[in-house]
Amino acid sequence: DQQVKQNSPSLSVQEGRISILNCDYTNSMFDYFLWYKKYPAEGPTFLISISSIKDKNEDGRFTVFLNKSAKHLSLHIVPSQPGDSAVYFCAANYGGSQGNLIFGKGTKLSVKP
Amino acid sequence: DTEVIQTPKHLVMGMTNKKSLKCEQHMGHRAMYWYKQKAKKPPELMFVYSYEKLSINESVPSRFSPECPNSSLLNLHLHALQPEDSALYLCASKRTGETDTQYFGPGTRLTVL
Numbered sequence: 134d135q136q137v138k139q140n141s142p143s144l145s146v147q148e149g150r151i152s153i154l155n156c157d158y159t160n161s162m163f164d165y166f167l168w169y170k171k172y173p174a175e176g177p178t179f180l181i182s183i184s185s186i187k188d189k190n191e192d193g194r195f196t197v198f199l200n201k202s203a204k205h206l207s208l209h210i211v212p213s214q215p216g217d218s219a220v221y222f223c224a225a226n227y228g229g230s231q232g233n234l235i236f237g238k239g240t241k242l243s244v245k246p
Numbered sequence: 247d248t249e250v251i252q253t254p255k256h257l258v259m260g261m262t263n264k265k266s267l268k269c270e271q272h273m274g275h276r277a278m279y280w281y282k283q284k285a286k287k288p289p290e291l292m293f294v295y296s297y298e299k300l301s302i303n304e305s306v307p308s309r310f311s312p313e314c315p316n317s318s319l320l321n322l323h324l325h326a327l328q329p330e331d332s333a334l335y336l337c338a339s340k341r342t343g344e345t346d347t348q349y350f351g352p353g354t355r356l357t358v359l
Contacts, residue, residue, distance in 0.1 A: 164286070167347065174353070176336050176350035177289065178350070179348070179350075200258075226345075234348060236290075238288050239288060
């Protein structure tokens with residue numbers, strides 16, 4: 134059973150507008166969440182993370198929101214740029230300090246000029 | 247610097263060949279990981295090394311044999327692979343704190359004929 138779910142396989146947004154990518158999880162023991170961006174045939178690039186003790190973390194154009202009661206997190210990109218077009222993976226940390234990650238299936242973001 | 251180096255970038259091998267994938271990082275990270283990623287799927291964890299000792303093997307077939315010769319290097323030895331083992335193999339590393347981020351290499355694209 135999938136413990137980390139990204140229910141939207143794709144999202145298309147106009148340049149300059151906000152992109153919102155969503156992620157749901159089922160295991161309340163997850164304590165740390167990360168977003169990675171991935172281009173084809175490349176490794177995932179770390180974007181931003183959030184600890185379960187926080188509800189928001191911001192880094193430049195990227196903001197991650199965490200709603201623990203709903204077991205939901207979202208990544209906001211404002212303003213969206215064509216270079217943001219990629220697959221975005223949500224990942225949850227389990228296994229404590231070893232930091233084993235469970236990934237969602239990814240959402241392909243297309244930002245149109 | 248958050249660079250994880252993987253060689254080779256591409257590898258084509260027959261089912262009777264023996265080959266190795268290499269991963270290198272000089273960030274002082276003491277946890278290193280091998281992941282496998284098939285097309286349009288999320289990365290799946292294979293092995294975890296912590297302080298140069300194998301700590302997790304996610305039920306990976308014995309035709310995949312990991313090795314961690316020192317704290318900077320991680321190898322994945324391949325023998326008698328099957329065509330379904332064709333995938334992108336990703337290496338990652340992190341410090342050992344619970345909220346430390348995993349950084350990924352660009353991957354090795356493996357094709358088994």
